[in-house]
Amino acid sequence: MSLWEYANPRKFIATTDVVLPWFWAGTIACLVVGLIWGFFFTPDDFRQGSTVKIIYLHVPSALMAINAWLMMLVASLIWLIRRHHVSALAAKAAAPVGIAMTLIALLTGAIWGAPIWGKPWAWDPRLTSFLWLFLFYIGYIVLWQALDDMDTAADMTSILCLVGSVFALLSRYAFLFWNSGLHQEASLSLDKETNIADVFYYPLLLCIAGFVLLFITLVLVRTRMEIRARRMKALIARERMV
């Protein structure tokens, strides 16, 4: 029994059949409890008022926007090294979810920034990095769509993902060098000193857990969809042969 058994599409579908309802339940439970707790049962911030509550959407989506890319990078590496089709399809499935998370982070940030900073957009390194990430997700998704052959598309996008990751780090550094920031420091860190106050902390953790589960659930659903779409393609091709 090894992890690679799940690279078998049949096994993958069978296993996700069992676990997917649990992931759905966990996602809904965490998000409903976390968001309601966050929106209605936490006090307003003494300077920002009620706008602070957008943090329950902004921080988790920003976190997942980056981690989705990380997951795509790992999946691309697995595809390039071991050539498991489920891995390539999972990377393909994660991209639209990742771009949605990036968009949520950018939009909630703009909605929050308009009253607090006085403008929805600033060329701050963090904001710019996210805009860069957004553009790169678009390129990645379009490249998947442009190539018809699945293996070719998987190879090309994997190579793009590897090179893009290097340039993502490089761009992040370049943005820091280029302009000083307006964005506050990270809201969460393992070092407890810099964390936000406990009243906001616990619902935020729940929301983050909810977003992580949401991401996993959506990627599993989309990967299953991609596997089935591929099977259909194969079946249609076989029908034509006969």
Add this chain to the structure above:
Amino acid sequence: MIAILTRDLRLAIRSGGGFGLSLMFFLIVVVLTPFAVGPEPQILSPIAGGILWLGAMLACLLSLDRIFALDYEDGSLDLLATAPIPMEGIVTVKALAHWLTTGLPLTLAAPAFGLLLDLPFSAFGLLTLSLALGTPALSMIGTFGAALTVGIKRGGLLLSLLVLPLYVPTLIFGAEVVRRGIEGLSIAPALMMLAGITAGSIALIPFAAAAAIRVGLR
């Protein structure tokens, strides 16, 4: 390898297009800028370095899809793939040919175009230096983008979409050299980062681009 280089250079010069076209495009971008922002020197002067870098970058982008597309269409890329030279070498030579026909002329022309934009005299040397250091990275990264889109019909727009985000660090550090030079700040960090990006691109990107070409020809 030298044979491929001379062949590509001859093709670029004789078939028309590539060589002069990007230079003309660069000139047009520079000429259009004052129409858009106004002719006053106090407006043009601070943005001249950035506009010149942006124009050079876009002009560079324009000729990228010719790197592999023509060779792919007439099948000579398949022949090159079976040649005794490794694909990494072919990719590097292609990038070098692209730089010699695009990056180098742009670098040499940039100071002359700087006059049109009231670029401060102190910045002429820095502009040439930063373009000379940065354009090889643009050619190299562009070759990678061209390799990714090699089999795609009408992949030009997709190519720009893929390559432009990758150009961002080069553009930032390149333009920063000129900006800091004009403001009298230390240019060493930006210059070193720019040189580092170019050196890193030349060292590593051929492997990625060659892998992409092999996939594209499969």
